[in-house]
Amino acid sequence: MINNFNKLLSPIYPFYNLYPIASCRYGIEIVLRTIVQKKKKVQSKLYVVLPAYTCQVVENAILASGCLPLYCDINETDWSISFSEFSKLLNQLKDQKKEIIAFIMQHTYGITPVDRAKIIKICELNNIDIIEDLAHCSHVFEYSSNLFDDNTTAIIGSFQSSKSISAFQGGMLGIKKNDKESNEIISSILANEKQSFSLRLLLAQIIDTSLNLIDIPFSSAKKIRSLISYFYKGMTYYEKKFIYLSYKKDFFRRGKANFITILFINIALFNLRRVNERRMRLCKIYSEKLPINNVIKSQIFNGNILILWPLINQMHKDILINNVNNNIISNWFTPNIFPNSSILNINNNGIFPNAEKLSSNSSSLHTNISKLDEYKLKRIIKTFKIN
Numbered sequence: 092m093i094n095n096f097n098k099l100l101s102p103i104y105p106f107y108n109l110y111p112i113a114s115c116r117y118g119i120e121i122v123l124r125t126i127v128q129k130k131k132k133v134q135s136k137l138y139v140v141l142p143a144y145t146c147q148v149v150e151n152a153i154l155a156s157g158c159l160p161l162y163c164d165i166n167e168t169d170w171s172i173s174f175s176e177f178s179k180l181l182n183q184l185k186d187q188k189k190e191i192i193a194f195i196m197q198h199t200y201g202i203t204p205v206d207r208a209k210i211i212k213i214c215e216l217n218n219i220d221i222i223e224d225l226a227h228c229s230h231v232f233e234y235s236s237n238l239f240d241d242n243t244t245a246i247i248g249s250f251q252s253s254k255s256i257s258a259f260q261g262g263m264l265g266i267k268k269n270d271k272e273s274n275e276i277i278s279s280i281l282a283n284e285k286q287s288f289s290l291r292l293l294l295a296q297i298i299d300t301s302l303n304l305i306d307i308p309f310s311s312a313k314k315i316r317s318l319i320s321y322f323y324k325g326m327t328y329y330e331k332k333f334i335y336l337s338y339k340k341d342f343f344r345r346g347k348a349n350f351i352t353i354l355f356i357n358i359a360l361f362n363l364r365r366v367n368e369r370r371m372r373l374c375k376i377y378s379e380k381l382p383i384n385n386v387i388k389s390q391i392f393n394g395n396i397l398i399l400w401p402l403i404n405q406m407h408k409d410i411l412i413n414n415v416n417n418n419i420i421s422n423w424f425t426p427n428i429f430p431n432s433s434i435l436n437i438n439n440n441g442i443f444p445n446a447e448k449l450s451s452n453s454s455s456l457h458t459n460i461s462k463l464d465e466y467k468l469k470r471i472i473k474t475f476k477i478n
């Protein structure tokens with residue numbers, strides 16, 4: 092099973108040793124624990140920078156590692172962390188004699204951060220490790236095979252049910268092949284921390300996988316997924332408001348992936364090509380008919396596939412309003428992923444205008460939809476004229 096996992100994913104991430112884990116969030120946590128151990132840090136306050144437009148679970152994973160999250164505003168064009176804001180934050184922390192040990196390079200929606208090269212350079216100069224968070228663009232050959240050489244510490248991918256290649260739950264961790272020490276630390280953590288068996292999770296995995304294989308319309312699949320998430324307790328109370336002890340005890344979402352999760356990840360990966368080809372077709376249509384900006388448009392045509400297609404201007408909103416009764420569009424949703432956590436005030440200023448603007452303006456269209464949805468959507472989108 093693990094051999095097959097490696098055979099399917101290694102060509103996408105050739106510079107990394109890959110480990111199947113219970114969730115992507117757990118990958119973030121253990122990479123941070125590894126970095127802390129490697130740098131032999133004993134002081135209690137070590138900071139990790141992450142974009143202000145993100146998901147609560149990323150912040151929780153940082154807290155679970157014992158580090159402290161430090162938000163940074165994003166650029167208006169690519170919705171990824173801004174180099175100038177990042178540099179400001181770095182200088183501010185230096186003045187306060189506080190230490191940043193890692194940076195989460197989030198590839199939000201599947202857009203490559205335009206400031207990535209500059210950030211890698213400044214991180215190298217300041218001994219800051221980089222974790223590439225590929226939760227939104229995991230397992231896309233065109234995206235990853237050339238981008239990730241060995242200049243960042245780790246890559247993290249997700250197989251969670253809101254992602255394009257879903258096994259209901261699961262994650263992938265990649266550690267640079269030439270970083271022997273980190274690989275050893277990760278292997279020893281995974282030898283001790285193993286995902287527990289859960290009947291409820293098994294049921295959710297079976298249902299979710301069947302929905303994917305049958306390729307049923309997105310609206311119905313979403314309702315069923317919400318139901319199974321509810322029974323499995325998708326986002327538990329201690330994650331909504333982070334509670335360290337309960338979180339750390341949860342070996343259903345944490346640990347080395349068990350046999351069953353690896354099995355479902357392998358099944359999900361059989362769909363890889365079909366799902367990604369469909370998503371790519373949709374992204375090309377969206378970017379022609381609902382353009383966002385030239386940065387995003389050119390990335391799409393060079394192989395990026397977005398997990399969600401954000402709707403951000405009046406024309407985009409008209410589509411929603413005019414088609415609310417349509418089966419597909421009725422459950423487009425508004426991701427409100429700007430963090431609202433109490434930890435935010437750690438940052439002192441706590442002002443992130445671009446992240447706030449994006450989260451209040453955008454709603455999204457999925458790119459991982461069924462064949463029938465694709466057909467209907469194309470008909471709707473075609474009637475739109477760009478003025």
Ligand SMILES: Cc1ncc(COP(=O)(O)O)c(C=O)c1O
Nearest residue numbers: 114115116146148226249250251
């Ligand atoms: C940017 C980002 N990183 C990480 C994760 C965590 O993925 P997982 O659910 O596999 O832990 C998510 C959301 O689920 C996410 O949106």
